[in-house]
Amino acid sequence: MFLLQQLLPGVVAAALISGMIAIIGRLWNANSWMDAFALGIGYAGGHAVAAGWPAFPPSEATHWLPYLALLALFLGICDALLRPPWVLRVLIWILWCAGFFRLLLNAKFLYGWTLLGGLLWVIGLTLGAFILVSFIDFSVRHDPSISSLLVLAVVAGGTGITLMLSGSMLLGQLGMALAGALVGVLAAAALLPKGDDSRGIVPVAATLLTALWICGCFYADLPPASAFLLGLASLPALLLTALGKKTASFGDLLFRAGIAALPVLISLLLALHASPSLDY
Numbered sequence: 001m002f003l004l005q006q007l008l009p010g011v012v013a014a015a016l017i018s019g020m021i022a023i024i025g026r027l028w029n030a031n032s033w034m035d036a037f038a039l040g041i042g043y044a045g046g047h048a049v050a051a052g053w054p055a056f057p058p059s060e061a062t063h064w065l066p067y068l069a070l071l072a073l074f075l076g077i078c079d080a081l082l083r084p085p086w087v088l089r090v091l092i093w094i095l096w097c098a099g100f101f102r103l104l105l106n107a108k109f110l111y112g113w114t115l116l117g118g119l120l121w122v123i124g125l126t127l128g129a130f131i132l133v134s135f136i137d138f139s140v141r142h143d144p145s146i147s148s149l150l151v152l153a154v155v156a157g158g159t160g161i162t163l164m165l166s167g168s169m170l171l172g173q174l175g176m177a178l179a180g181a182l183v184g185v186l187a188a189a190a191l192l193p194k195g196d197d198s199r200g201i202v203p204v205a206a207t208l209l210t211a212l213w214i215c216g217c218f219y220a221d222l223p224p225a226s227a228f229l230l231g232l233a234s235l236p237a238l239l240l241t242a243l244g245k246k247t248a249s250f251g252d253l254l255f256r257a258g259i260a261a262l263p264v265l266i267s268l269l270l271a272l273h274a275s276p277s278l279d280y
Helices: 002-027 031-051 061-082 086-104 106-111 115-142 147-165 169-191 201-219 224-243 250-274
Strands: none
Touching: 002 031, 002 169, 031 061, 031 169, 031 201, 061 086, 061 169, 061 201, 086 106, 086 115, 086 201, 106 115, 115 147, 115 201, 115 224, 147 169, 147 201, 147 224, 147 250, 169 201, 201 224, 224 250
16 A cells, blocks of 8 residues: 555656646647657656656756656657658767766766776667667557557556666656556547657657666666666567557557566566565
């Protein structure tokens, strides 16, 4: 019961905010960019309810997350409205990832890494994030159904639970807030399906997921293998989503969600195995 009291306020707030904004976007036939606004504002609202609104500039990596959500939604809106060529999109995403990874890992640069070691970490993480965002983007642009949103919601929910098992209740709450925001957009898409894609969510979802995994690995006890599996979880299901039927049946949705859930479950078990014992 205590756990639900901790989690529910942020999750419900995020879902309600994102759901209402996404419904407005669909009534306005603007879901391609309004979904980005819905997801970013929904997460920021859920973060504020769960953990309070951090001062600026943030003093800790976790406190950057709502600001990253607001900046990423701006990127998503610009991408959906302007639809820049792919070369420009790749360049923007690489620069964006390198920038926010540097922010999140500032403490490591200051107290743990050499400059060269830190740069190698940022380059490697940026490459991984680019692979993730490429799959999400391909899936969302080629499948206007709710499949991609469902897969991302499963991954975000699994991220929240895994982070809680890894010793960070705060990060777990924030992961569940992201899942709630995705569920809000998902519910709006299911109630009011539109032919246009939701490409605007891509920068927001990818930014927040990777930021949560990085914070979990470097500032909590999230096993690197769990973070890798959470990143891997969405790829096969998103690929099936993009290559599958445009209108997925209920069975198709369950199948794709199940494919995403399997690596998530393994990541949970790894985090549970690595968690500190409660014996005294």
